Amino acid sequence: MALxxxxxxxxxxxxxxxxxxxxxxxREDxxxxxxxxxxxxGKSTLVNAITGMLNYEGDILFNGESLKGLSTKKIVKKGIVQCPERRHLFDYMSVKENLLLGTYNLGKDRFITLDTVYDLFPRLKDRENQIAYTLSGGEAQMVAVGRSLLANPKLLILDEPTLGLAPIIRNHLAEALEKIKKHNVKILLVxxxxKWSFDISEYVYVLREGKISKSGTSKELRNDEEIRKHFLGV
Ligand SMILES: Nc1ncnc2c1ncn2[C@@H]1O[C@H](COP(=O)(O)OP(=O)(O)OP(=O)(O)O)[C@@H](O)[C@H]1O
Ligand SMILES: [Mg+2]
Incomplete structure (x- = not known):
């Protein structure tokens, strides 16, 4: 069954x-x-529909169950968590307080804890009492990803996580995502x-004017002429 x-x-x-x-x-695998x-x-529109923030026609199933009409809160409880575009941190709260907001919706059966997040992003441990608006862009992105993980997702949706990040910070984020996969969290990466997303994902959907124009394994599409022209400028 599909996830x-x-x-x-x-x-x-x-x-x-x-x-x-x-x-x-x-898919599950x-x-x-x-x-x-x-x-x-239409990338953000698509993910906002998945997380119940927009009305839509058609259907979205999670573990075979329709999500249509469910509130975002219920969808989070089912295990879909979105890390929104531009991070949406609470500026005047500390790193730790922002992270812990991810846990508000949970029962006791957590497998990702604050320590797991500090393990993934050691910089956040050193900065746990720092006020969010003073963080660098990369650090803010780490807090946003960490907060989403603390909600213990089965499916983590990241909307443009590399926006505004320097190459070295993108590399850190890529390493963290590889570790996140090992916690059995599936990732939908927008x-x-x-180039960056092809390195991390196994399968790719290409969106053009609100439609899927192409899909295939990252291996297949990496050398695709349309993609090279359109996105890689080569
Ligand atoms: N709340 C809204 N009201 C009206 N039109 C909207 C709204 N949100 C998005 N749109 C329009 O829907 C289309 C798709 O927008 P969307 O934000 O999903 O794109 P995107 O692929 O996420 O873009 P980006 O890469 O810039 O984030 C755009 O034409 C946009 O102007
Ligand atoms: Mg968007």
Whole structure:
């Protein structure tokens, strides 16, 4: 059975059709699926539909169960957690307080704890009492990912995590994601940085004007001419 199955998805904002009939599957044995596309192709719209923040036509199933009509809170409880674009930290709270916000929705059966997050991102341990708005962009992204992990997701959705990050910080994040996979958390990675996301994911969906224009294994698509031209500029 698929972990996540999106069927005939359509999302509109009034007259603007942002998502025009999308099918997408995350299988149980996938560790990381990437969804790539340029600005305004509907990536955030798609993930906001998954996490119950937008109404849609079609259906989204998680472990075979429809998520249609469920609140975001219920969807988080089922194990889908979104780390939003631009991080959304609470500026005047400390690193630790921001991280612990991820746990508010939980019962006792946690497997990812604050120590797991500090293990993944040692810089955050040193800065646990620092106020969030003074963090660098990379550190803020680590807090956002850590907070999402503390909600103990089965499926973690990252919306453009590399936005504004220097190459070295992107590398740190890539290493952390490799470790996250080992905690049996599946990742849906939304990115414009195609090269970076191909290195981490096994399977890729390419979004263009609200439709999937191409999909395949990262290996197959890495040398695809359209992708090289469109995203890699080579
Ligand atoms: N709340 C909204 N009201 C009206 N139109 C919207 C709204 N949110 C997004 N759109 C439009 O829907 C389309 C898809 O936007 P979306 O944010 O999903 O794209 P994206 O692929 O995430 O882009 P980016 O890479 O810039 O984040 C765009 O044309 C956008 O202007
Ligand atoms: Mg977006």
């Amino acid at each position: 996540l199955e999106i069927k005939n998805l359509k999302v509109s904002y009034d007259r603007i059709k942002a998502i025009k009939n999308i099918d997408l599957t995350v 996938n560790h990381c699926i990437a969804l790539v596309g340029s600005n305004g192709t 990115e414009q940085n195609v």
